Amino acid sequence: GDSVTQMEGPVTLSEEAFLTINCTYTATGYPSLFWYVQYPGEGLQLLLKATKADDKGSNKGFEATYRKETTSFHLEKGSVQVSDSAVYFCALPPYNQGGKLIFGQGTELSVKP
Amino acid sequence: EAGVTQFPSHSVIEKGQTVTLRCDPISGHDNLYWYRRVMGKEIKFLLHFVKESKQDESGMPNNRFLAERTGGTYSTLKVQPAELEDSGVYFCASSSLGQGNSPLHFGNGTRLTVT
Secondary structure: OOOOEEEOOOOEEEEOOEEEEEEEEOOOOOEEEEEEEEEOOOEEEEEEEEEOOEEEEEEEEEEEEEEEEOEEEEEOOOOOOHHHEEEEEEEEOOOOOOOEEEOOOEEEEEEEE | OOOEEEOOEEEEOOOOOOOEEEEEEOOOOOOEEEEEEEEOOOOEOOOOOOEEEEEEEOOOOOOOEEOOHHHOOEEEEEEEOOOOOHHEEEEEEEEOOOOOOOEEEOOOOOOOOOO
């Protein structure tokens, strides 16, 4: 079945460091791909998405490119801030199952000043 | 517009007790979903309502879990009797009818601890 695998955390970086959080997937067809973020004490928020191969989603300085050939959707940011500390989840909708989502296990990011 | 609201934000109960979680979706959203994240693992789908009907309850762990959405507005998720492994964060999400693969709007979650 469809699945999502994320790199394990926690990840600890210094402010202004480069961030990569790896995400690979297995899916039937070519689903949309999402990154969600959960800031401390808050709910899940959509960070960015890509709807087809080679699309690049971007938001708040974060980027992720839909790579069909490597079945990946890695999240990157060139210079992280303390306010980026959160848990990040990669997700996709299973084939033909509407709004239902399959999530990765989440990667906790901690950015130190 | 008000977002998805969940209540309570935290609940601590003893094994064997009953707990009811509530979710108020965004007004007008016909799709309502429950998800759960256990012990830092992945967020897992529990079930999906379209209005008051259960569209998909394939993720419900067992018959100790009962979800309802009377009138197609708010939803409740009851755990009876609770077990230790039920501890986790329960998320509710909603979307408009027909959004297909469009992203969901999530609540802040209810953190359930069973002792």
